Amino acid sequence: MAGGAVPSPPAGYADRTQRADRERAGLIFVGEMYGVQIDQLALVLDVTPRRAAAVVARWRGAGTAEAAVLSGGPRWVWLTRAGLATCGLRYSPGTPGLSRLAHLRAATAARLALAVAPQFTAGGAYWRSERRLRARMGGKIGQCEHVPDGEVHWPDATALPWAGECWAIEAELTPKTAARTVTIMRELLTRTGDYGCPAADVHVPGHPARHARAVYLCSPAALPVVSRARAFLGALGARVEIRTLPAGAALPGARAADREEHCR
Amino acid sequence: MIGRWFALLAARAIVRAGARVLTWLTLAAVAVAAAPVSFVCAGAVAVAWSFGWPPRRLLAAAAWCSPIMAVWLAWTASSAGWMAAVSAPYRAWADFWRLAGHGDLARAAAAVAPAAIPLGLAAGALVWAYLTGALAAGVGGLSPASAVAFDQRQWRHQALWARARIAVPGAVPLTKRGDIVVAGAVIRSVGRSAGTLATIGYQRMRSHQVVVGTTGTGKTTLLLRLCAGFMATGLRRHAKGLGAPPLVVVLDCKGGSDARRIADQFGQVLRQAGASSTAVWPDKASLSVWTLPPRQLTTTLVDLIEHGTGSAAYYADVMDALVALAVEAPCGPPGSATDLLARFEPGWLAAAYAGAGTAADHVLIRSASRHLTDVSLRLRTLFRRLGTGLDGPGTFGDADAWYCMLEGTDQIPVAEVQARALVDLLAHFAAGGPSQREILLAVDEFSAVSRRLPIWQLYERARSLGLAVQVSAQSWQGLAATEDERYRIAASAEGGIWLLRTPHPEPLAALAGTRKVIDTTRRLGRFPVWRRHGSSRLIDAPVVDLTLIRALDVGQAADIYRGGVTYVQVKQLDAGRAALRADTETRPADLRAGANHASAGKTAPQAQWPTDLPDVAPVLDAAFGPEPRP
Numbered sequence: 001m002a003g004g005a006v007p008s009p010p011a012g013y014a015d016r017t018q019r020a021d022r023e024r025a026g027l028i029f030v031g032e033m034y035g036v037q038i039d040q041l042a043l044v045l046d047v048t049p050r051r052a053a054a055v056v057a058r059w060r061g062a063g064t065a066e067a068a069v070l071s072g073g074p075r076w077v078w079l080t081r082a083g084l085a086t087c088g089l090r091y092s093p094g095t096p097g098l099s100r101l102a103h104l105r106a107a108t109a110a111r112l113a114l115a116v117a118p119q120f121t122a123g124g125a126y127w128r129s130e131r132r133l134r135a136r137m138g139g140k141i142g143q144c145e146h147v148p149d150g151e152v153h154w155p156d157a158t159a160l161p162w163a164g165e166c167w168a169i170e171a172e173l174t175p176k177t178a179a180r181t182v183t184i185m186r187e188l189l190t191r192t193g194d195y196g197c198p199a200a201d202v203h204v205p206g207h208p209a210r211h212a213r214a215v216y217l218c219s220p221a222a223l224p225v226v227s228r229a230r231a232f233l234g235a236l237g238a239r240v241e242i243r244t245l246p247a248g249a250a251l252p253g254a255r256a257a258d259r260e261e262h263c264r
Numbered sequence: 265m266i267g268r269w270f271a272l273l274a275a276r277a278i279v280r281a282g283a284r285v286l287t288w289l290t291l292a293a294v295a296v297a298a299a300p301v302s303f304v305c306a307g308a309v310a311v312a313w314s315f316g317w318p319p320r321r322l323l324a325a326a327a328w329c330s331p332i333m334a335v336w337l338a339w340t341a342s343s344a345g346w347m348a349a350v351s352a353p354y355r356a357w358a359d360f361w362r363l364a365g366h367g368d369l370a371r372a373a374a375a376v377a378p379a380a381i382p383l384g385l386a387a388g389a390l391v392w393a394y395l396t397g398a399l400a401a402g403v404g405g406l407s408p409a410s411a412v413a414f415d416q417r418q419w420r421h422q423a424l425w426a427r428a429r430i431a432v433p434g435a436v437p438l439t440k441r442g443d444i445v446v447a448g449a450v451i452r453s454v455g456r457s458a459g460t461l462a463t464i465g466y467q468r469m470r471s472h473q474v475v476v477g478t479t480g481t482g483k484t485t486l487l488l489r490l491c492a493g494f495m496a497t498g499l500r501r502h503a504k505g506l507g508a509p510p511l512v513v514v515l516d517c518k519g520g521s522d523a524r525r526i527a528d529q530f531g532q533v534l535r536q537a538g539a540s541s542t543a544v545w546p547d548k549a550s551l552s553v554w555t556l557p558p559r560q561l562t563t564t565l566v567d568l569i570e571h572g573t574g575s576a577a578y579y580a581d582v583m584d585a586l587v588a589l590a591v592e593a594p595c596g597p598p599g600s601a602t603d604l605l606a607r608f609e610p611g612w613l614a615a616a617y618a619g620a621g622t623a624a625d626h627v628l629i630r631s632a633s634r635h636l637t638d639v640s641l642r643l644r645t646l647f648r649r650l651g652t653g654l655d656g657p658g659t660f661g662d663a664d665a666w667y668c669m670l671e672g673t674d675q676i677p678v679a680e681v682q683a684r685a686l687v688d689l690l691a692h693f694a695a696g697g698p699s700q701r702e703i704l705l706a707v708d709e710f711s712a713v714s715r716r717l718p719i720w721q722l723y724e725r726a727r728s729l730g731l732a733v734q735v736s737a738q739s740w741q742g743l744a745a746t747e748d749e750r751y752r753i754a755a756s757a758e759g760g761i762w763l764l765r766t767p768h769p770e771p772l773a774a775l776a777g778t779r780k781v782i783d784t785t786r787r788l789g790r791f792p793v794w795r796r797h798g799s800s801r802l803i804d805a806p807v808v809d810l811t812l813i814r815a816l817d818v819g820q821a822a823d824i825y826r827g828g829v830t831y832v833q834v835k836q837l838d839a840g841r842a843a844l845r846a847d848t849e850t851r852p853a854d855l856r857a858g859a860n861h862a863s864a865g866k867t868a869p870q871a872q873w874p875t876d877l878p879d880v881a882p883v884l885d886a887a888f889g890p891e892p893r894p
Contacts, residue, residue: 110888144606179503182824186538212656212877223892232503234540241880243888 022046023055027064027079031089032129032243033108035078035096037065040108040248049074059083071101073252091135102251106171107149109249110217112154114169123160126153136196145202146184147195148214165212171245181229188214189239215241217249272306300376301362304384305391308529312392316422316452319393322717326385353379402784407794419452423817426451426833429460436461436835438537440494443501445469445493447486448834451820454805455779456828464490468825470702474724474757475736476772482819483736484526485836486516486762487706490535490734491530492837494663494704499538506728511701512539512665513690517679517712519671527667533837536717539664545686546653549663552561553654553685556692558597562588564688568650568681569642570716574745579635586632586639589613601655608640610686622809649678654685661701662695669711680716683707687722694729706734711742720744720752740771760825763808765816773808776824781805 026045030036042052057078059065064083072241076206081093096104098134113128114120128151137147148168156164169189176184191210193201216226230237308322339505341349348355356376361742363372398404399411431437433873439445443466450458469490477483491512498510514530516523524547531542543549556564566584587839590607593616598604607613613629613636647655660666669680687705694703703726707719713887719735726733735753737743743750754772761772783805786798808829814821816831823830881891 114883114887117883119886160883162880162883179500182499182503213880215431217888219893227612228505229503232509232547236540239877241884242891243884244892 026055027059027083028087028089030065030077030088031079031084031091034104035070035076035107035169037071037076038074038103040105041077043112062154064204066095068093068095070096070098071251075131076101083137091131093197097130101148103171105251106173106217106219106245106249107169109246110169111150111170113246119160123158123163123210125183126155127151128153133195136194138196145195146187148188148211151211151213162212166210168211168214170214170216171227171249172218173245174219174227175222178232180230181225182232185214185233185240186236187227188231189236211239211240213241215243215245217243217245219250281517298357298689299388300357300373300380301384304380305387308385309392309395312388314421315425316420317392318383319389322385322389322392326382326389329382329385332335332378333382378612392566392613393518400612401800403800405795406846407784407792409646413825422451422831423820425449428503429831429836436610438837439496439500440609443497445490445497445864446495446835447489447823448832451831451833453830454809454828455776456825456830457577457828462591462830462832464493464823466494466501468759469494469497469704470730470732471759472726472757472763472770473733473734473759474754475734475737475762475764476738476740476766476769477762477821478690478738478766480818481764481816482821483764484708485819486532486554486821486834487708488526489658489834489837490532491665491704491706492726493534495534495539496537498702503864505694508700508702510664511660511703512706513660513668513670513686514666514706514708515670515683515686515713517683518709519669519679523669527669530665530667534665536837540663541663542667543658544664545666546651547669548879549666549688550653550655550660551658551689552661553650553689554597554599555560555659556802557687558592559588560692561597564593564685565591565643565646567688567845568684569646582632582635582643583639585628586613586635587643587856589617589625589629593617601650605643605647608643610636610681634671646681649675649681650685651678651682654682654689655875660690676712680713683713683717687717687719691730692721692731694726700730703729704732706736708736708739708788710735711739711740713743714742714749718749720749720756723753723756734759739766740768760823763822763824764818764820765811765814765818767814769808769810769813772824773806774808776807776829778804778828779807781829 022045026041027042030041037053038056038063040047041056042049044053045052046213047055053075055220056065056067057074057075060067063080065077065079066078067075076096078096079087079089079093083089084093089118107130110130114125114127117172119125130147130149133147133151137145149171150169152169154163154165170184170188188211189204189209192204192207193210218226223242226242230240230242233240275683308325311317312322314321332534337349337352340352356379360372360376363369363375384586393723395404399414402408402411405411405414429449430816436449437446440463445464445466447462447464450460451463470845472489473485475486491514495510495512498507501507512534516526522545527544529549531544534542545551553561553564562584565587566580569583579866586608590613593607593613595616598607607616610633613633614626617625617629668682670682670686690703690705694701705722707713707717710717710719714737719733722731723733735743740750743753750771754775763769763772780802781804783803784798784800786794786796789795807827808822809825812831816822819834821832823832884891
């Protein structure tokens with residue numbers, strides 16, 4: 001036996017392994033983003049929406065996920081307590097809040113759009129979701145810290161010029177007041193500590209800022225206010241990048257003002 | 265006959281005493297019968313006395329509690345009908361006594377509370393108003409001195425309460441909704457309605473103000489708070505699109521090491537208030553007088569040099585003409601002091617105007633050439649006094665807040681010249697600067713430079729330039745050199761006068777005017793007993809209590825505005841933790857023109873944040889497309 005040839009895996013084994021890996025990654029993705037719609041999950045799994053629906057049906061059978069029609073468009077999928085435990089995510093389980101669905105979709109669309117950029121893969125970047133940031137903050141309820149919709153970390157030791165930076169990502173669907181936007185921008189750009197750090201470390205004079213940049217992904221309605229707020233920041237505004245939300249960020253069938261900002 | 269007369273007197277005394285006893289007994293009976301209301305009333309009066317509250321505060325409390333009664337009556341009406349609601353107070357009162365009779369005091373109190381609390385507070389307000397009113401009119405108390413003792417005790421209570429209020433974290437915010445700056449907690453107000461917080465509208469902040477108080481009374485604390493409030497409110501208004509961005513400029517005319525400590529504090533406080541960048545002149549930032557238009561530059565330079573009178577006026581005219589020729593030469597205005605001084609070299613003017621200029625210019629150059637050396641010498645002296653801080657580069661637009669230190673204690677002539685130049689630069693910036701700003705100019709320790717800085721002239725034209733001036737001095741005499749100028753400054757202070765402890769408050773206090781008060785005389789029976797007979801009259805009493813001003817504690821100030829005065833306990837701003845990094849105290853001019861500094865042998869500019877961030881457009885464009893146009 002020792003000298004015998006190693007048996008080759010059965011046909012289609014590699015495909016199945018790859019698919020299983022993708023499904024595991026998809027499960028974690030859903031857990032990180034609170035919940036996603038099946039069309040967006042299909043992009044994560046790199047399959048057709050019909051195939052993604054079948055995967056979701058399997059997850060539901062295993063008790064790791066739940067799915068329901070919460071808004072216009074495809075069904076929403078989210079992880080159950082068992083699913084979160086399977087993924088090792090210590091988040092509180094729950095159905096995505098109806099008032100936040102539009103915002104969740106926009107944040108997911110932003111993450112997906114960034115993930116397909118060649119530099120994202122080349123730089124080994126990773127997305128730290130709002131749910132993870134909030135979980136790090138633990139039970140510090142009542143703190144007036146603004147939590148971005150995500151952070152993108154660009155690890156050091158890559159060839160990218162911006163390697164080592166951490167970006168705060170904000171998806172702006174509905175316009176806030178300019179004053180509020182300025183306050184949030186300033187808070188993001190001057191923060192020095194990680195989320196969940198002791199209060200004394202949140203803004204420490206002389207320490208480098210946590211976020212090298214704040215990337216604002218805006219709907220057409222929010223764009224003027226965000227642009228004005230950036231101009232208002234002066235030199236600090238050079239660290240604010242503004243782009244439009246990617247295609248597919250809008251909730252199908254939803255009105256533009258989905259009021260999700262009111263709940264943030 | 266005499267016996268009958270004595271009997272009549274005795275009968276009258278007995279009747280009077282009986283009536284008085286009857287009245288007291290009736291009042292006592294009513295108080296006992298309405299025990300719950302009486303209890304709340306007594307408590308309210310005790311609280312008002314111990315905190316020094318005005319009666320209207322108790323009335324407001326009663327008004328806030330009235331919904332309890334309304335809900336209770338509505339609930340009674342819905343459950344038992346309208347007639348039951350009408351009789352509900354009586355039944356509550358009856359239930360109270362019944363339950364109290366059975367020893368169930370808790371239920372008895374609960375049964376009567378919805379009616380007793382608002383009524384008790386309202387009754388307390390009436391009783392407290394009567395007591396304070398009687399004492400203020402000189403009627404109450406055993407002797408006329410009772411009113412004075414009562415007032416002093418109330419002041420102590422009110423001051424204690426105000427200090428306690430500012431000590432509570434978050435109780436005194438810097439600004440309030442509606443573009444309002446909060447200076448501190450109200451101790452007492454006269455002739456104005458004031459709540460618990462001393463507030464100043466933004467529009468008032470945009471008017472001229474005067475601050476007078478001796479050393480160590482909290483002038484700088486007040487100044488910092490007002491500046492920070494102006495900055496925070498101005499930024500909020502600008503963000504809403506309601507106004508131009510604010511700019512705060514402080515001229516500290518005292519100088520010294522203390523000024524540097526305050527400058528650090530100023531930077532931290534202003535950054536916490538939202539200023540993107542602060543600058544300290546001349547230590548960490550510079551300005552340029554050479555940005556002035558040529559004609560104004562000529563006027564400023566000539567004005568900065570002291571001239572005599574009489575025959576010296578001739579030389580002043582000669583100097584004016586020569587400086588004008590040098591500054592307005594066909595090759596353009598000078599860019600630095602060295603450049604200007606080089607123009608007074610023999611032959612330079614002739615060469616510069618050769619082929620250009622009018623015949624009059626050539627005649628002037630020939631006739632005045634023998635004075636070139638003298639004018640050059642005087643200009644050299646001027647530039648030595650001005651220092652390098654005004655030789656550029658930089659403008660007031662480079663930072664949101666400027667703290668300018670003038671060495672007015674050590675070198676008064678230098679401080680005078682610098683103050684004059686800075687104010688001219690600021691006036692030019694306000695009048696025609698590239699970006700319009702809403703400016704607050706605060707001149708601290710104005711007396712050090714008041715001889716050469718006729719700030720009342722600026723007062724009169726500043727309002728139209730969007731420039732508010734706040735002058736502070738240690739005394740009335742320090743406001744200006746002459747009485748006329750002092751009155752001009754004080755009378756133009758549309759935004760109000762802040763009086764801190766000062767030994768001579770009369771002239772400023774007089775500007776608050778008078779108010780009608782009741783003055784009562786009481787007949788002395790036998791010392792120390794005063795009878796309750798006397799007469800009252802209306803008199804005009806000063807709104808500002810001069811004795812109080814002379815006795816104000818550190819941090820207490822009197823805000824005189826529109827015929828009223830509010831005594832305020834100023835809340836000190838905590839500059840312990842800056843909102844931004846410490847090195848955001850920028851050298852704006854350095855950032856703008858690093859090359860000039862490098863050539864001048866200065867250190868390389870230090871950016872507040874990394875300005876050489878790599879371009880991330882490739883990844884963002886790939887993911888989200890190009891940056892949109894708003």
